[in-house]
Amino acid sequence: MRRTKMTTRISAILASCAFIFAFVSPPASRADSKLRIMTATTDLAALAQEIGGEKVDVESVARGYQDPHFVEAKPSFLLKLRHADLLIVVGLELEIGWLPPLISQSTNPKIQVGAPGYFDASRFAKILEIPTGQVTRAEGDVHPLGNPHYWLDPENGLRIAKGIRDKLSEMRSSDAAYFAQRYDSFEQRLKQADEKWLAEMKPYAGRKVVTYHRSWPNFAEHFGLNVVGYVEPRPGIPPSPQHTVELIGQMKRDGVKLILVEPYFDLKTPNAIARDTGAQVVVLMPSVGGEKEITDYFKLFDYDIAKLKQAFDTTK
C-alpha cells in the first residue's frame, strides 16, 4: 500500500516541478523591439553593429584578446544566448570546442544549428587554405574546412556585412531600407579606408614575415605580405626546440625581420627567436577589442597597419 502512495507522491512532485518550470518564469520577450544578436567573436559583432545600428543589440561571446579556439562554455553565456534572435558564428570548426554545448543548452529554438537565427559567416567569405587530399592530425589541429581566420581581409568583412544585411532585412523587413542604407555607408567607408590601407602597405609589398599561428593568411594576401614560416611547428602545437632552430635558420637565410604574434600567445619563444635573428616581435591584434582603442572593424586594420608600418620602418 505504502508503495503506491509513494509512487503517487513522486509523480505529484515531478508534475509540480514540470508545472513550476513551465509557467513560473519571466516572460521572454521585452518591450523594446531591438533585434538581439549574439556573435561568437568581436569582429562579427562589430560588423553586425555596422549594419544593425540602433535597431540591434549586439554582444560577442569571446573577447577580442582571447584565443577564439579556447573559449570556456560558461553558463553565464547561456543567459545571453537564450534570448538571442540571431547567432552569428565564424564557422569552419573554429568554435567546435565550446559553441555546440552552448547552443544545445541555450533552450533557444531560434539559434539552433540550421534554424533561421543561426548565421554562419564563413558561408559568405573567401576561404583560404582548404586542405585537399588526406587530412590528418599529424598536421596538428587542422581545420578541414579551411582557415577560419578569414575576417582579417576587408573584402571578406564587406561580404559578411552584405550577408548580415540580407539576414537582418529578412528578419525585419520593415527596417530593410535602414539596413541597406547602413550597408551602403559601410561599403563606401570601407572602400575609402581600404584604399588608404593598401596605399600605406604598398611600400612593404612582398616583405617576408613569420607568424605565431596561422591567423593571417587572408590579411597577408590582401595586403601583400609573404608569410614564410610559423612559430608553431603545426597549428595548435606549442613551439618545439627543434622547430625553433630550423625557423631561426630559415629566417636568417630569408632575411625575415618580423615575427607577428597574436595577443594570447606567450612571447618567450618569439622573443628568443628575435634575439637570435635580429628580428622584431610585433603583437598584432587579430580581433576587434584586442586593445581598448580598437572599437570597430576599421580601427582593427588602422591599428595593425600602423604597427606593421612602424615595425617595417625600424627593421629596414
Add this chain to the structure above:
Amino acid sequence: MKRFSALSLVVLFSMSAYAQEKSSAPGNQSPPSAGAAATAPEEVRIRALEEQVRTLAEEVALLRGELKTIRDTKPADPATGTRLLLASTRIEPGVLPSSTSSTGAPVLAPEPQSAQTQTYGGATSNAKLLNPDISLIGDFIGTAGRNTISPSRSLELHESEVGLQAIIDPYARADAFISFGETGVNVEEGYVTFTSLPAGLLLKVGKMRAEFGKVNTIHNHALPFIDRPLVTNNLVGGEDGIDDAGISLSRFLPAPKNWFLQGTAQVYRGDSSDVFTSNRRQDVSVVGHLRLYRDLGESTNIDLGGSYARGHNTAGVGSTTFDPGNFLTNLYSADATLRWKPLRRSIYHSFLLRNEFFWSARDQVSLANANVFQTQHAFGLYSDAEYRVNRRWTLGGRFDRSGRATNASLTDSGFSGILTYWPSEFSQIRGQYRYGHLWDVPNDRYTNANEFLFQFLFVMGAHGAHPF
C-alpha cells in the same frame, strides 16, 4: 551540388567535342601519310591514336586544374555583376580563368542560397556528410604499488569510448557514448536532447549520467584524475555512478541579476551500480539538482550545486522480517567550484578548486541484529585543486575522506598528487601518486595503500567540446 553536376556536364561535353574535333583532324591527314607508307597503315593509326590520347590527357589535366581553381576560389558572392570589389584588383572569388569564364559564369550566377555550400574536399567526404561525428577515446591505465583493499590490474586498456553525436532533426540532437572495457561493452550514455521545446525547457531522454553533483556527470577521460574519488566508490556507485535509463527535464530559473540558476528534475528506472536497485516496476529513482553560477570577473567564477537522489537498495532482499520494498537510499550532495582562467593567457594558466560533499542515508537491516531496521548515515567528501603551470603541464592534488555506505563507522581517507602532460590537444599523459588509509574488513584493522598510477589518453576523430 547542382552547380557542380552542371559544371561537370559542361566540362564533359566540351571534352568530347574537343576529342571529336581532334580525332577528325588526324583522320583528314591520314590518307596522304597512309599513301606514303601503305605497308604499315596500323602503325600510322596507332600513332594517330597515341597522339589523340596525349592531347586528351593534356586536356583532362587542364580541365582538372581549372576545376580545382574553381573549387579553391569558392564563389563567395554569386552576384558577379555587383562585385564587392574594394580598391585591390586581385582576382575575385567566383571569377574564373578567362578560358572558362563564358561557360562558368552562367552556371555560377543563380541561386544565392546554394552558392553558400562549403567545399569539403572531395566527393568521398561529401558522401559522409550526414554521418554523425564519430570519435574514439582510448584510456590506458597502469598501476604499480601496494593496495590490498581495492587492487587494480597492472596494465589495462581501461576503456575505449566511442562517441557518436549528431543533430537528429530541427528539434533534437543525440549523443551516444559506448564504452568498450576489458570485460564487455556498456552504453555509458545514449540520449536524445530536445532543444526546441517551449517555455525554455530542455528535455533529455535515454540513458545518461545523472545530474547528481559534479564528478558523477563527468566521463572518465575528462576527469582531472586517473581514478575516481574514494567517496564516489564508497557512496555513489563507483566508476559508473548513478547512470541509468530515464528522463531529464531542466530549465533556467529566475535569479538575481548576473546569477545563473538552473533546476533539473530526473526520473530513472532505479538501477545504478550498487546504489540503487529496482526490484519492481514502481521502484523508480529520482534525482533533483540545482545549479547556481556567477562570474566574479572575466577570469574568475564560482559554481555551486545542490543535489538530491532517492531510490531503492538491495538491503532488504532476503529479509523475512521486513518488506524489501521499504529499503531506500537517500543521497544528498553539495558542490562548490572556484575557477580562474585569465583570458589573455587562457591556454597557459588556470586554476580550479573543487569541493564536493556527500551524505548517504541508507536503510538496511542492522549489522548487529537482523530484526532491527536502521538507517546508516555516512558522510564523505573530496577536495581537488588543479593548476595549469604552462601550455603542456598541469599540477593537481586531491584529498579524500569517506565513510562506507553500509557501515558509516568505517572511514577511509587518502590523498593524491597528479601531474598531467599534454603533447597536443588530442593526447594526454598523466601520472598520479595515491595514498590510502583504508579499512581492511577481513583483518579488522586499517591498512595503508601506496600506489603509482599512470595513464595514456588518446583521442581520434571528431573534435569534441571541452567540458566546463
